[in-house]
Amino acid sequence: MFSLRKRWLKFGFYGFTVILLIGIIGGITYMIRAGGGTLPVAGQATDFTATNVDGKPVSFNSLDGKIRLVTFFYTHCPGPCPLVAFRLEQIQNELQKEGVFGNKVAIVSVTLDPEHDTLPVLLKWADRYHPDFQGWYFVRPTPEQLPQILKAWGVQKQVVPGTVYISHTIKTELIDQNGNIRATYSGDNPNPQQVERDINSLLARWNWL
Template sequence: MNKRAVLGLMLAIILPLAGYYIVKSYGESATQMPRRYFFDSVVTSTNNGKQTIDTIWHQASNISLTNQLGKQVTFDDLKGKILVIDFFFTRCPSICPRMAKAMKRLQNSFINSNDSIVQFISLSIDPEHDSVTQLRNFANRYTSNHDSWWFVTGNKKQIYDFALNEIKASVADVNVDTAFIHTENFFLLDKNRVVRGWYNGLDTLAQARLVRDIPLLMLEKNKKKTFKEFLKELFGRS
Protein backbone atom coordinates (compact mmCIF):
# COMPACT_ATOMS: atom_id res chain seq x y z
CA MET A 1 0.00 0.00 0.00
CA ASN A 2 1.51 3.33 -1.07
CA LYS A 3 1.75 6.43 1.12
CA ARG A 4 -1.23 8.13 -0.53
CA ALA A 5 -3.46 5.11 0.11
CA VAL A 6 -2.33 4.92 3.74
CA LEU A 7 -3.05 8.64 4.19
CA GLY A 8 -6.48 8.25 2.62
CA LEU A 9 -7.30 5.35 4.93
CA MET A 10 -6.19 7.32 8.00
CA LEU A 11 -8.30 10.32 6.97
CA ALA A 12 -11.31 8.10 6.40
CA ILE A 13 -11.04 6.82 9.97
CA ILE A 14 -9.77 9.86 11.86
CA LEU A 15 -12.02 12.61 10.44
CA PRO A 16 -15.39 10.99 11.29
CA LEU A 17 -14.16 10.15 14.81
CA ALA A 18 -12.82 13.66 15.27
CA GLY A 19 -16.21 15.03 14.23
CA TYR A 20 -17.90 12.93 16.90
CA TYR A 21 -15.58 14.09 19.68
CA ILE A 22 -15.83 17.74 18.65
CA VAL A 23 -19.61 17.74 18.78
CA LYS A 24 -19.88 15.70 21.97
CA SER A 25 -17.16 17.61 23.81
CA TYR A 26 -18.10 21.17 22.94
CA GLY A 27 -21.73 20.95 21.84
CA GLU A 28 -23.36 22.16 18.68
CA SER A 29 -23.23 25.79 19.80
CA ALA A 30 -19.41 25.67 19.95
CA THR A 31 -19.02 23.58 16.80
CA GLN A 32 -19.21 24.89 13.27
CA MET A 33 -21.97 22.68 11.97
CA PRO A 34 -22.63 22.64 8.21
CA ARG A 35 -24.79 25.70 7.62
CA ARG A 36 -28.17 25.85 5.89
CA TYR A 37 -28.23 27.97 2.78
CA PHE A 38 -31.67 28.69 1.33
CA PHE A 39 -35.11 29.44 2.73
CA ASP A 40 -38.64 29.76 1.39
CA SER A 41 -41.28 32.30 2.31
CA VAL A 42 -44.61 30.86 3.42
CA VAL A 43 -47.91 32.52 4.23
CA THR A 44 -49.58 31.41 7.46
CA SER A 45 -52.99 32.34 8.87
CA THR A 46 -53.68 33.12 12.51
CA ASN A 47 -56.86 32.30 14.45
CA ASN A 48 -58.26 35.77 13.78
CA GLY A 49 -57.83 35.36 10.03
CA LYS A 50 -54.77 37.54 9.63
CA GLN A 51 -52.03 36.31 7.36
CA THR A 52 -48.34 36.52 8.15
CA ILE A 53 -45.27 35.72 6.12
CA ASP A 54 -42.81 33.31 7.66
CA THR A 55 -39.66 31.59 6.42
CA ILE A 56 -38.65 27.95 6.46
CA TRP A 57 -35.48 26.26 5.28
CA HIS A 58 -35.79 25.19 1.67
CA GLN A 59 -36.33 21.46 1.31
CA ALA A 60 -35.38 20.03 -2.08
CA SER A 61 -38.36 18.43 -3.77
CA ASN A 62 -38.78 14.79 -4.64
CA ILE A 63 -37.81 13.59 -8.12
CA SER A 64 -38.36 10.29 -9.93
CA LEU A 65 -35.36 8.77 -11.71
CA THR A 66 -33.98 5.52 -13.15
CA ASN A 67 -30.71 4.19 -11.78
CA GLN A 68 -27.96 2.10 -13.36
CA LEU A 69 -29.76 -1.11 -12.40
CA GLY A 70 -32.85 -0.06 -14.35
CA LYS A 71 -34.78 0.52 -11.12
CA GLN A 72 -37.23 3.38 -10.68
CA VAL A 73 -36.07 5.38 -7.65
CA THR A 74 -37.08 8.58 -5.91
CA PHE A 75 -35.55 10.78 -3.24
CA ASP A 76 -38.49 9.89 -1.05
CA ASP A 77 -37.09 6.35 -1.01
CA LEU A 78 -34.12 7.76 0.94
CA LYS A 79 -35.90 9.22 3.96
CA GLY A 80 -33.54 9.54 6.91
CA LYS A 81 -30.42 9.44 4.75
CA ILE A 82 -27.80 12.09 4.13
CA LEU A 83 -27.31 12.74 0.40
CA VAL A 84 -24.15 13.57 -1.53
CA ILE A 85 -25.02 14.61 -5.09
CA ASP A 86 -23.02 15.50 -8.16
CA PHE A 87 -23.74 15.99 -11.87
CA PHE A 88 -22.00 14.17 -14.72
CA PHE A 89 -22.43 12.60 -18.15
CA THR A 90 -20.86 9.38 -19.35
CA ARG A 91 -19.22 10.90 -22.45
CA CYS A 92 -17.49 13.60 -20.39
CA PRO A 93 -13.75 13.58 -21.21
CA SER A 94 -12.65 16.06 -18.55
CA ILE A 95 -13.79 16.43 -14.95
CA CYS A 96 -16.37 13.63 -14.67
CA PRO A 97 -13.89 10.72 -14.38
CA ARG A 98 -11.92 12.68 -11.78
CA MET A 99 -15.04 13.46 -9.80
CA ALA A 100 -16.15 9.84 -9.99
CA LYS A 101 -12.82 8.79 -8.49
CA ALA A 102 -13.31 11.36 -5.72
CA MET A 103 -16.84 10.09 -5.09
CA LYS A 104 -15.45 6.56 -4.90
CA ARG A 105 -13.08 7.69 -2.14
CA LEU A 106 -16.04 9.22 -0.31
CA GLN A 107 -18.04 6.03 -0.64
CA ASN A 108 -15.08 4.02 0.65
CA SER A 109 -14.82 6.35 3.65
CA PHE A 110 -18.23 5.12 4.83
CA ILE A 111 -18.06 1.67 3.30
CA ASN A 112 -19.62 -0.18 6.25
CA SER A 113 -22.35 2.30 7.03
CA ASN A 114 -23.39 4.11 3.87
CA ASP A 115 -26.24 1.73 2.97
CA SER A 116 -28.21 3.12 5.90
CA ILE A 117 -26.58 6.50 6.53
CA VAL A 118 -25.31 8.11 3.33
CA GLN A 119 -26.54 7.88 -0.26
CA PHE A 120 -24.28 8.96 -3.11
CA ILE A 121 -26.08 10.11 -6.26
CA SER A 122 -24.61 11.04 -9.64
CA LEU A 123 -27.23 12.74 -11.81
CA SER A 124 -26.79 12.58 -15.57
CA ILE A 125 -27.08 15.94 -17.31
CA ASP A 126 -27.24 14.18 -20.70
CA PRO A 127 -30.22 11.83 -20.22
CA GLU A 128 -30.89 11.56 -23.96
CA HIS A 129 -27.63 9.66 -24.37
CA ASP A 130 -27.11 8.16 -20.92
CA SER A 131 -29.22 5.02 -21.09
CA VAL A 132 -29.34 2.47 -18.29
CA THR A 133 -26.69 0.44 -20.12
CA GLN A 134 -24.40 3.46 -20.44
CA LEU A 135 -24.89 4.29 -16.77
CA ARG A 136 -24.19 0.72 -15.68
CA ASN A 137 -20.99 0.53 -17.74
CA PHE A 138 -19.80 3.83 -16.28
CA ALA A 139 -20.75 2.84 -12.74
CA ASN A 140 -18.92 -0.48 -12.98
CA ARG A 141 -15.66 1.42 -13.48
CA TYR A 142 -15.93 3.05 -10.08
CA THR A 143 -18.02 0.99 -7.67
CA SER A 144 -19.23 -2.48 -6.88
CA ASN A 145 -21.83 -1.18 -4.41
CA HIS A 146 -24.67 -0.06 -6.68
CA ASP A 147 -27.13 0.26 -3.80
CA SER A 148 -25.41 3.11 -1.99
CA TRP A 149 -24.23 4.97 -5.11
CA TRP A 150 -26.84 5.65 -7.77
CA PHE A 151 -26.00 6.82 -11.27
CA VAL A 152 -29.34 8.10 -12.47
CA THR A 153 -31.10 9.41 -15.55
CA GLY A 154 -34.57 10.77 -16.09
CA ASN A 155 -36.54 13.63 -17.56
CA LYS A 156 -34.07 16.34 -18.56
CA LYS A 157 -36.33 19.23 -17.55
CA GLN A 158 -36.88 17.74 -14.10
CA ILE A 159 -33.15 17.16 -13.61
CA TYR A 160 -32.25 20.68 -14.66
CA ASP A 161 -35.04 22.19 -12.56
CA PHE A 162 -33.76 20.21 -9.59
CA ALA A 163 -30.19 21.41 -10.15
CA LEU A 164 -31.08 25.07 -10.69
CA ASN A 165 -34.12 25.61 -8.50
CA GLU A 166 -33.93 23.00 -5.75
CA ILE A 167 -30.24 22.87 -4.83
CA LYS A 168 -29.22 26.15 -6.54
CA ALA A 169 -26.26 24.74 -8.50
CA SER A 170 -25.81 28.05 -10.30
CA VAL A 171 -25.42 29.81 -6.93
CA ALA A 172 -22.76 27.36 -5.81
CA ASP A 173 -20.95 27.58 -9.14
CA VAL A 174 -21.35 30.87 -10.99
CA ASN A 175 -19.87 29.30 -14.12
CA VAL A 176 -22.80 26.90 -14.56
CA ASP A 177 -24.40 27.22 -17.98
CA THR A 178 -28.14 26.80 -17.52
CA ALA A 179 -28.34 25.19 -20.97
CA PHE A 180 -25.86 22.47 -20.01
CA ILE A 181 -25.18 22.11 -16.31
CA HIS A 182 -21.62 21.04 -15.64
CA THR A 183 -20.29 21.78 -12.18
CA GLU A 184 -17.38 20.29 -10.28
CA ASN A 185 -19.17 20.54 -6.93
CA PHE A 186 -20.51 17.88 -4.63
CA PHE A 187 -23.73 18.94 -2.88
CA LEU A 188 -24.46 17.82 0.69
CA LEU A 189 -28.11 17.50 1.76
CA ASP A 190 -29.25 16.50 5.23
CA LYS A 191 -31.96 13.96 6.03
CA ASN A 192 -34.61 16.63 5.37
CA ARG A 193 -33.09 17.36 1.94
CA VAL A 194 -31.91 20.78 3.09
CA VAL A 195 -28.70 21.92 1.37
CA ARG A 196 -25.90 21.99 3.94
CA GLY A 197 -22.90 22.67 1.72
CA TRP A 198 -21.15 22.31 -1.59
CA TYR A 199 -17.58 21.13 -2.05
CA ASN A 200 -15.18 21.22 -4.97
CA GLY A 201 -14.89 17.61 -6.07
CA LEU A 202 -11.42 18.22 -7.52
CA ASP A 203 -9.99 19.74 -4.33
CA THR A 204 -8.67 17.26 -1.76
CA LEU A 205 -9.08 19.78 1.09
CA ALA A 206 -12.72 20.33 0.16
CA GLN A 207 -13.22 16.57 0.03
CA ALA A 208 -11.71 16.27 3.51
CA ARG A 209 -14.22 18.86 4.78
CA LEU A 210 -17.03 16.83 3.26
CA VAL A 211 -15.80 13.66 4.99
CA ARG A 212 -15.80 15.66 8.24
CA ASP A 213 -19.24 17.21 7.72
CA ILE A 214 -21.08 13.96 6.97
CA PRO A 215 -20.59 12.52 10.49
CA LEU A 216 -21.52 15.90 11.97
CA LEU A 217 -24.89 15.61 10.22
CA MET A 218 -25.10 11.98 11.31
CA LEU A 219 -24.70 13.09 14.90
CA GLU A 220 -27.10 15.96 14.43
CA LYS A 221 -29.80 13.36 13.79
CA ASN A 222 -29.38 12.09 17.35
CA LYS A 223 -27.26 14.24 19.66
CA LYS A 224 -27.63 11.69 22.49
CA LYS A 225 -25.95 8.92 20.54
CA THR A 226 -23.21 7.16 22.51
CA PHE A 227 -19.72 6.64 21.15
CA LYS A 228 -20.34 2.89 20.85
CA GLU A 229 -23.55 3.49 18.91
CA PHE A 230 -21.77 6.00 16.68
CA LEU A 231 -18.98 3.51 15.91
CA LYS A 232 -21.49 0.79 15.13
CA GLU A 233 -23.42 3.10 12.80
CA LEU A 234 -20.31 4.43 11.11
CA PHE A 235 -18.21 1.31 10.77
CA GLY A 236 -20.67 -1.53 11.34
CA ARG A 237 -18.90 -2.59 14.53
CA SER A 238 -20.48 -3.94 17.69
Template sequence: MRIPGVLIALFAVLLVGCGESRVDFHGKDITGVMDDLSFTLTDENGDRVSESIVDGKAVVLFFGYTHCPDYCPMTLTLLAQAMNTLSEQQREQLRVLFISVDPERDTPALLKEYTAYFGPEVIGLTGSKEQLDDVTKRYRTAYGYGDKDEQGNYEVSHGLAMYGFDKRGQVRLLMRNDQPVEQVADDLRALIDL
Protein backbone atom coordinates in the same frame (compact mmCIF):
# COMPACT_ATOMS: atom_id res chain seq x y z
CA MET B 1 -14.21 44.94 4.00
CA ARG B 2 -16.17 44.97 7.24
CA ILE B 3 -19.52 46.17 5.92
CA PRO B 4 -20.18 43.28 3.51
CA GLY B 5 -19.29 40.91 6.34
CA VAL B 6 -21.96 42.41 8.56
CA LEU B 7 -24.48 42.42 5.73
CA ILE B 8 -23.75 38.83 4.77
CA ALA B 9 -24.22 37.82 8.38
CA LEU B 10 -27.55 39.64 8.37
CA PHE B 11 -28.64 37.96 5.14
CA ALA B 12 -27.44 34.62 6.45
CA VAL B 13 -29.63 35.02 9.51
CA LEU B 14 -32.57 35.89 7.25
CA LEU B 15 -31.89 32.95 4.98
CA VAL B 16 -31.08 30.25 7.43
CA GLY B 17 -33.99 30.83 9.76
CA CYS B 18 -34.01 29.32 13.20
CA GLY B 19 -34.08 25.96 14.86
CA GLU B 20 -31.51 24.23 12.64
CA SER B 21 -28.71 22.33 14.29
CA ARG B 22 -25.44 23.97 13.30
CA VAL B 23 -22.40 22.09 12.10
CA ASP B 24 -19.03 23.23 10.91
CA PHE B 25 -18.53 21.86 7.44
CA HIS B 26 -15.32 22.33 5.47
CA GLY B 27 -17.56 22.96 2.49
CA LYS B 28 -20.21 25.65 2.39
CA ASP B 29 -23.21 25.37 4.69
CA ILE B 30 -26.26 26.03 2.50
CA THR B 31 -28.95 24.94 4.96
CA GLY B 32 -32.25 26.51 3.93
CA VAL B 33 -30.84 28.15 0.82
CA MET B 34 -32.36 25.55 -1.50
CA ASP B 35 -35.33 23.18 -1.49
CA ASP B 36 -35.40 19.70 0.04
CA LEU B 37 -34.34 16.73 -2.06
CA SER B 38 -36.99 15.97 -4.68
CA PHE B 39 -36.86 14.56 -8.20
CA THR B 40 -38.52 12.26 -10.70
CA LEU B 41 -35.89 10.53 -12.84
CA THR B 42 -34.97 7.25 -14.49
CA ASP B 43 -32.61 4.90 -12.64
CA GLU B 44 -29.98 2.47 -13.92
CA ASN B 45 -32.63 -0.19 -14.55
CA GLY B 46 -34.75 2.16 -16.65
CA ASP B 47 -37.33 2.54 -13.89
CA ARG B 48 -38.99 5.83 -13.00
CA VAL B 49 -37.91 6.74 -9.48
CA SER B 50 -38.25 9.54 -6.95
CA GLU B 51 -36.33 10.74 -3.90
CA SER B 52 -37.99 7.95 -1.91
CA ILE B 53 -35.21 5.57 -3.10
CA VAL B 54 -32.88 7.29 -0.63
CA ASP B 55 -35.37 7.69 2.22
CA GLY B 56 -33.62 7.90 5.56
CA LYS B 57 -30.12 8.14 4.07
CA ALA B 58 -27.79 11.07 3.79
CA VAL B 59 -27.24 11.97 0.13
CA VAL B 60 -24.54 13.54 -1.99
CA LEU B 61 -25.92 14.77 -5.30
CA PHE B 62 -23.77 15.51 -8.31
CA PHE B 63 -24.56 16.44 -11.92
CA GLY B 64 -22.41 15.23 -14.81
CA TYR B 65 -22.18 12.86 -17.77
CA THR B 66 -20.28 9.62 -18.37
CA HIS B 67 -18.34 10.94 -21.40
CA CYS B 68 -16.94 13.70 -19.17
CA PRO B 69 -13.15 13.70 -19.61
CA ASP B 70 -12.19 15.34 -16.33
CA TYR B 71 -14.51 16.68 -13.65
CA CYS B 72 -16.96 13.79 -13.31
CA PRO B 73 -14.44 10.94 -12.95
CA MET B 74 -12.30 13.18 -10.71
CA THR B 75 -15.22 14.04 -8.46
CA LEU B 76 -16.55 10.51 -8.26
CA THR B 77 -13.05 9.20 -7.49
CA LEU B 78 -12.71 11.83 -4.78
CA LEU B 79 -16.03 10.73 -3.29
CA ALA B 80 -15.07 7.05 -3.55
CA GLN B 81 -11.74 7.74 -1.76
CA ALA B 82 -13.51 9.70 0.96
CA MET B 83 -16.08 6.94 1.41
CA ASN B 84 -13.32 4.36 1.75
CA THR B 85 -12.31 6.06 4.98
CA LEU B 86 -15.82 5.60 6.41
CA SER B 87 -16.92 2.53 8.35
CA GLU B 88 -19.22 0.09 6.64
CA GLN B 89 -22.01 1.22 8.95
CA GLN B 90 -21.48 4.83 7.92
CA ARG B 91 -21.37 3.96 4.25
CA GLU B 92 -24.69 2.15 4.61
CA GLN B 93 -26.25 5.46 5.72
CA LEU B 94 -25.05 7.36 2.66
CA ARG B 95 -25.92 7.34 -1.05
CA VAL B 96 -24.29 9.22 -3.92
CA LEU B 97 -26.66 10.29 -6.70
CA PHE B 98 -24.95 10.88 -10.03
CA ILE B 99 -27.46 12.62 -12.30
CA SER B 100 -26.44 12.55 -15.94
CA VAL B 101 -27.51 15.65 -17.87
CA ASP B 102 -26.67 13.90 -21.15
CA PRO B 103 -29.58 11.43 -21.57
CA GLU B 104 -28.93 11.12 -25.31
CA ARG B 105 -25.73 9.14 -24.71
CA ASP B 106 -26.17 8.00 -21.12
CA THR B 107 -28.52 5.04 -21.29
CA PRO B 108 -29.46 3.31 -18.02
CA ALA B 109 -27.16 0.41 -18.97
CA LEU B 110 -24.19 2.70 -19.55
CA LEU B 111 -24.88 4.52 -16.28
CA LYS B 112 -24.97 1.20 -14.43
CA GLU B 113 -21.61 0.17 -15.86
CA TYR B 114 -20.11 3.61 -15.11
CA THR B 115 -21.27 4.01 -11.51
CA ALA B 116 -20.18 0.43 -10.68
CA TYR B 117 -16.54 1.61 -10.93
CA PHE B 118 -17.06 3.96 -8.01
CA GLY B 119 -18.83 1.70 -5.54
CA PRO B 120 -22.22 0.25 -4.69
CA GLU B 121 -23.33 3.44 -2.94
CA VAL B 122 -23.26 5.38 -6.20
CA ILE B 123 -26.59 5.47 -8.05
CA GLY B 124 -26.80 6.72 -11.63
CA LEU B 125 -29.89 8.66 -12.69
CA THR B 126 -31.02 10.54 -15.77
CA GLY B 127 -34.26 11.76 -17.28
CA SER B 128 -36.10 13.68 -19.95
CA LYS B 129 -35.22 17.31 -20.61
CA GLU B 130 -38.21 18.44 -18.53
CA GLN B 131 -37.23 16.23 -15.61
CA LEU B 132 -33.62 17.37 -15.77
CA ASP B 133 -34.62 21.04 -16.12
CA ASP B 134 -36.78 20.65 -13.07
CA VAL B 135 -34.09 19.16 -10.83
CA THR B 136 -31.29 21.44 -12.10
CA LYS B 137 -33.44 24.53 -11.53
CA ARG B 138 -34.14 23.33 -8.00
CA TYR B 139 -30.43 23.24 -7.22
CA ARG B 140 -29.45 26.41 -9.13
CA THR B 141 -27.39 24.63 -11.68
CA ALA B 142 -27.35 24.72 -15.46
CA TYR B 143 -26.20 22.47 -18.25
CA GLY B 144 -25.71 22.91 -21.96
CA TYR B 145 -24.29 21.16 -24.99
CA GLY B 146 -21.45 22.14 -27.30
CA ASP B 147 -21.47 21.53 -31.07
CA LYS B 148 -20.96 17.97 -32.30
CA ASP B 149 -17.67 17.15 -34.03
CA GLU B 150 -17.31 14.77 -37.02
CA GLN B 151 -17.51 11.70 -34.79
CA GLY B 152 -20.65 13.02 -33.16
CA ASN B 153 -18.87 13.80 -29.88
CA TYR B 154 -19.83 16.91 -28.01
CA GLU B 155 -18.95 18.72 -24.83
CA VAL B 156 -21.47 19.15 -22.02
CA SER B 157 -21.31 22.02 -19.54
CA HIS B 158 -22.53 21.16 -16.05
CA GLY B 159 -22.14 22.31 -12.46
CA LEU B 160 -19.19 21.13 -10.40
CA ALA B 161 -20.84 21.27 -7.01
CA MET B 162 -21.63 18.32 -4.78
CA TYR B 163 -24.81 18.93 -2.79
CA GLY B 164 -25.15 17.28 0.60
CA PHE B 165 -28.57 16.41 2.03
CA ASP B 166 -29.20 15.13 5.55
CA LYS B 167 -31.27 12.02 6.29
CA ARG B 168 -34.47 14.06 6.26
CA GLY B 169 -33.70 15.24 2.73
CA GLN B 170 -32.88 18.81 3.77
CA VAL B 171 -30.13 20.55 1.83
CA ARG B 172 -27.15 21.24 4.11
CA LEU B 173 -23.86 21.40 2.29
CA LEU B 174 -22.16 22.44 -0.92
CA MET B 175 -18.78 20.82 -1.58
CA ARG B 176 -16.37 21.60 -4.37
CA ASN B 177 -14.20 19.03 -6.04
CA ASP B 178 -10.99 20.82 -5.03
CA GLN B 179 -11.56 19.92 -1.39
CA PRO B 180 -8.95 17.42 -0.10
CA VAL B 181 -10.14 13.83 0.49
CA GLU B 182 -9.90 14.13 4.31
CA GLN B 183 -12.10 17.21 4.31
CA VAL B 184 -14.68 15.55 2.09
CA ALA B 185 -14.63 12.53 4.41
CA ASP B 186 -15.12 14.81 7.46
CA ASP B 187 -18.06 16.49 5.76
CA LEU B 188 -19.63 13.15 4.81
CA ARG B 189 -19.37 11.97 8.43
CA ALA B 190 -20.91 15.24 9.63
CA LEU B 191 -23.71 14.86 7.11
CA ILE B 192 -24.46 11.31 8.24
CA ASP B 193 -24.45 12.33 11.91
CA LEU B 194 -26.93 15.17 11.43
Protein backbone atom coordinates in the same frame (compact mmCIF):
# COMPACT_ATOMS: atom_id res chain seq x y z
CA MET C 1 -57.53 38.29 50.37
CA PHE C 2 -53.79 38.89 50.36
CA SER C 3 -53.13 35.15 50.68
CA LEU C 4 -55.40 34.38 47.71
CA ARG C 5 -53.69 37.00 45.60
CA LYS C 6 -50.31 35.62 46.59
CA ARG C 7 -51.38 32.11 45.55
CA TRP C 8 -52.59 33.37 42.17
CA LEU C 9 -49.32 35.23 41.61
CA LYS C 10 -47.40 32.12 42.54
CA PHE C 11 -49.53 29.99 40.20
CA GLY C 12 -49.07 32.51 37.41
CA PHE C 13 -45.31 32.52 37.91
CA TYR C 14 -45.09 28.74 37.78
CA GLY C 15 -47.38 28.62 34.76
CA PHE C 16 -45.30 31.19 32.92
CA THR C 17 -42.11 29.28 33.79
CA VAL C 18 -43.53 26.02 32.45
CA ILE C 19 -44.66 27.67 29.20
CA LEU C 20 -41.26 29.32 28.82
CA LEU C 21 -39.44 26.03 29.37
CA ILE C 22 -41.68 24.27 26.84
CA GLY C 23 -40.92 26.99 24.30
CA ILE C 24 -37.17 26.80 24.91
CA ILE C 25 -37.12 23.00 24.70
CA GLY C 26 -39.23 23.09 21.53
CA GLY C 27 -36.94 25.66 19.97
CA ILE C 28 -33.81 23.71 20.84
CA THR C 29 -35.36 20.50 19.51
CA TYR C 30 -36.27 22.21 16.23
CA MET C 31 -32.79 23.67 15.81
CA ILE C 32 -31.18 20.32 16.52
CA ARG C 33 -33.41 18.41 14.12
CA ALA C 34 -33.53 21.00 11.35
CA GLY C 35 -30.07 22.47 11.70
CA GLY C 36 -28.07 20.20 13.95
CA GLY C 37 -24.36 19.88 13.69
CA THR C 38 -21.83 22.57 12.87
CA LEU C 39 -22.97 23.12 9.29
CA PRO C 40 -25.50 25.84 8.47
CA VAL C 41 -28.76 25.09 6.69
CA ALA C 42 -28.54 26.66 3.22
CA GLY C 43 -31.98 25.66 1.97
CA GLN C 44 -34.18 22.70 1.23
CA ALA C 45 -33.38 20.16 -1.46
CA THR C 46 -35.94 19.79 -4.24
CA ASP C 47 -37.47 16.38 -4.87
CA PHE C 48 -37.21 14.68 -8.25
CA THR C 49 -37.70 11.19 -9.65
CA ALA C 50 -35.32 9.50 -12.10
CA THR C 51 -34.50 5.97 -13.22
CA ASN C 52 -31.66 4.17 -11.47
CA VAL C 53 -29.24 1.87 -13.35
CA ASP C 54 -31.24 -1.13 -12.11
CA GLY C 55 -34.20 0.19 -14.12
CA LYS C 56 -36.22 1.19 -11.05
CA PRO C 57 -37.49 4.73 -10.43
CA VAL C 58 -35.93 6.53 -7.50
CA SER C 59 -37.53 9.50 -5.79
CA PHE C 60 -35.00 11.75 -4.06
CA ASN C 61 -37.36 12.22 -1.11
CA SER C 62 -37.63 8.45 -0.75
CA LEU C 63 -34.05 8.65 0.52
CA ASP C 64 -35.03 10.97 3.38
CA GLY C 65 -33.61 9.57 6.57
CA LYS C 66 -30.19 9.27 4.90
CA ILE C 67 -27.45 11.84 4.47
CA ARG C 68 -26.86 12.28 0.73
CA LEU C 69 -24.18 13.57 -1.60
CA VAL C 70 -25.63 14.75 -4.91
CA THR C 71 -23.65 15.49 -8.05
CA PHE C 72 -24.33 16.00 -11.77
CA PHE C 73 -22.19 14.43 -14.52
CA TYR C 74 -22.20 12.88 -18.00
CA THR C 75 -20.34 9.78 -19.12
CA HIS C 76 -18.23 11.22 -21.96
CA CYS C 77 -17.07 14.13 -19.82
CA PRO C 78 -13.33 14.48 -20.58
CA GLY C 79 -12.01 15.18 -17.09
CA PRO C 80 -14.01 16.90 -14.34
CA CYS C 81 -16.75 14.29 -13.95
CA PRO C 82 -14.37 11.30 -13.67
CA LEU C 83 -12.36 13.16 -11.03
CA VAL C 84 -15.48 13.92 -8.98
CA ALA C 85 -16.55 10.28 -9.27
CA PHE C 86 -13.09 9.14 -8.14
CA ARG C 87 -13.32 11.38 -5.07
CA LEU C 88 -16.78 10.04 -4.34
CA GLU C 89 -15.39 6.50 -4.60
CA GLN C 90 -12.80 7.40 -1.96
CA ILE C 91 -15.51 8.82 0.28
CA GLN C 92 -17.66 5.73 -0.24
CA ASN C 93 -14.77 3.46 0.73
CA GLU C 94 -14.14 5.32 3.99
CA LEU C 95 -17.82 5.36 4.89
CA GLN C 96 -17.97 1.63 4.23
CA LYS C 97 -15.22 1.14 6.80
CA GLU C 98 -17.34 3.08 9.28
CA GLY C 99 -20.34 0.87 8.47
CA VAL C 100 -22.61 3.77 7.51
CA PHE C 101 -22.61 3.71 3.71
CA GLY C 102 -25.90 2.56 2.27
CA ASN C 103 -27.80 2.54 5.54
CA LYS C 104 -27.11 6.09 6.72
CA VAL C 105 -25.32 7.76 3.80
CA ALA C 106 -26.02 7.61 0.06
CA ILE C 107 -24.61 9.13 -3.12
CA VAL C 108 -26.85 10.26 -5.98
CA SER C 109 -25.17 10.94 -9.34
CA VAL C 110 -27.49 12.49 -11.94
CA THR C 111 -26.65 12.40 -15.64
CA LEU C 112 -26.82 15.66 -17.56
CA ASP C 113 -27.07 13.83 -20.88
CA PRO C 114 -30.02 11.41 -20.85
CA GLU C 115 -30.10 11.36 -24.64
CA HIS C 116 -26.73 9.57 -24.77
CA ASP C 117 -26.45 8.15 -21.27
CA THR C 118 -28.77 5.17 -21.52
CA LEU C 119 -28.95 2.80 -18.55
CA PRO C 120 -26.41 0.34 -20.05
CA VAL C 121 -24.02 3.22 -20.75
CA LEU C 122 -24.46 4.52 -17.20
CA LEU C 123 -23.85 1.10 -15.71
CA LYS C 124 -20.65 0.57 -17.72
CA TRP C 125 -19.35 4.01 -16.69
CA ALA C 126 -20.34 3.52 -13.05
CA ASP C 127 -18.48 0.22 -12.79
CA ARG C 128 -15.17 2.08 -13.18
CA TYR C 129 -15.67 3.46 -9.66
CA HIS C 130 -16.56 0.19 -7.93
CA PRO C 131 -19.84 1.51 -6.51
CA ASP C 132 -21.85 -0.19 -3.82
CA PHE C 133 -25.21 0.04 -5.55
CA GLN C 134 -26.97 -0.32 -2.19
CA GLY C 135 -25.91 3.24 -1.50
CA TRP C 136 -24.70 4.81 -4.76
CA TYR C 137 -27.42 5.68 -7.25
CA PHE C 138 -26.63 6.58 -10.87
CA VAL C 139 -29.87 8.02 -12.17
CA ARG C 140 -31.21 9.10 -15.53
CA PRO C 141 -34.01 11.69 -15.74
CA THR C 142 -35.92 11.88 -18.99
CA PRO C 143 -34.90 14.69 -21.36
CA GLU C 144 -38.22 16.34 -20.50
CA GLN C 145 -37.59 16.18 -16.75
CA LEU C 146 -33.99 17.35 -16.81
CA PRO C 147 -34.39 21.13 -17.35
CA GLN C 148 -36.72 21.46 -14.37
CA ILE C 149 -34.36 19.43 -12.15
CA LEU C 150 -31.34 21.49 -13.18
CA LYS C 151 -33.17 24.74 -12.52
CA ALA C 152 -34.29 23.60 -9.07
CA TRP C 153 -30.78 22.49 -8.14
CA GLY C 154 -29.00 25.53 -9.59
CA VAL C 155 -27.07 23.64 -12.26
CA GLN C 156 -26.24 25.25 -15.62
CA LYS C 157 -25.78 23.12 -18.73
CA GLN C 158 -24.76 24.09 -22.27
CA VAL C 159 -23.57 21.91 -25.14
CA VAL C 160 -20.25 23.20 -26.50
CA PRO C 161 -20.97 24.13 -30.16
CA GLY C 162 -19.64 21.64 -32.69
CA THR C 163 -18.76 19.03 -30.05
CA VAL C 164 -20.36 16.33 -27.91
CA TYR C 165 -19.11 18.02 -24.76
CA ILE C 166 -21.21 19.83 -22.18
CA SER C 167 -20.19 22.88 -20.20
CA HIS C 168 -21.91 22.62 -16.82
CA THR C 169 -21.88 23.62 -13.18
CA ILE C 170 -19.54 21.35 -11.26
CA LYS C 171 -20.55 20.92 -7.66
CA THR C 172 -21.47 18.31 -5.08
CA GLU C 173 -24.22 19.02 -2.57
CA LEU C 174 -24.40 17.60 0.94
CA ILE C 175 -28.00 16.99 2.03
CA ASP C 176 -28.87 15.90 5.55
CA GLN C 177 -31.39 13.24 6.53
CA ASN C 178 -34.16 15.86 6.73
CA GLY C 179 -33.59 17.16 3.20
CA ASN C 180 -31.67 20.30 4.25
CA ILE C 181 -28.78 21.52 2.09
CA ARG C 182 -25.81 21.61 4.46
CA ALA C 183 -22.77 22.20 2.22
CA THR C 184 -21.81 22.78 -1.40
CA TYR C 185 -18.44 21.59 -2.67
CA SER C 186 -17.71 23.53 -5.85
CA GLY C 187 -15.33 22.35 -8.51
CA ASP C 188 -14.09 19.00 -9.77
CA ASN C 189 -11.87 18.06 -6.83
CA PRO C 190 -13.83 17.93 -3.56
CA ASN C 191 -11.60 17.15 -0.60
CA PRO C 192 -12.59 13.67 0.62
CA GLN C 193 -11.34 14.32 4.15
CA GLN C 194 -13.38 17.53 4.43
CA VAL C 195 -16.50 15.87 3.04
CA GLU C 196 -16.08 12.95 5.45
CA ARG C 197 -15.65 15.34 8.39
CA ASP C 198 -18.83 17.16 7.40
CA ILE C 199 -20.76 13.91 7.05
CA ASN C 200 -19.45 12.67 10.39
CA SER C 201 -20.48 15.90 12.09
CA LEU C 202 -24.04 15.26 10.90
CA LEU C 203 -23.83 11.61 11.93
CA ALA C 204 -22.54 12.53 15.38
CA ARG C 205 -25.48 14.85 16.05
CA TRP C 206 -27.84 12.29 14.54
CA ASN C 207 -26.51 9.59 16.87
CA TRP C 208 -26.73 11.96 19.84
CA LEU C 209 -30.43 12.47 19.11
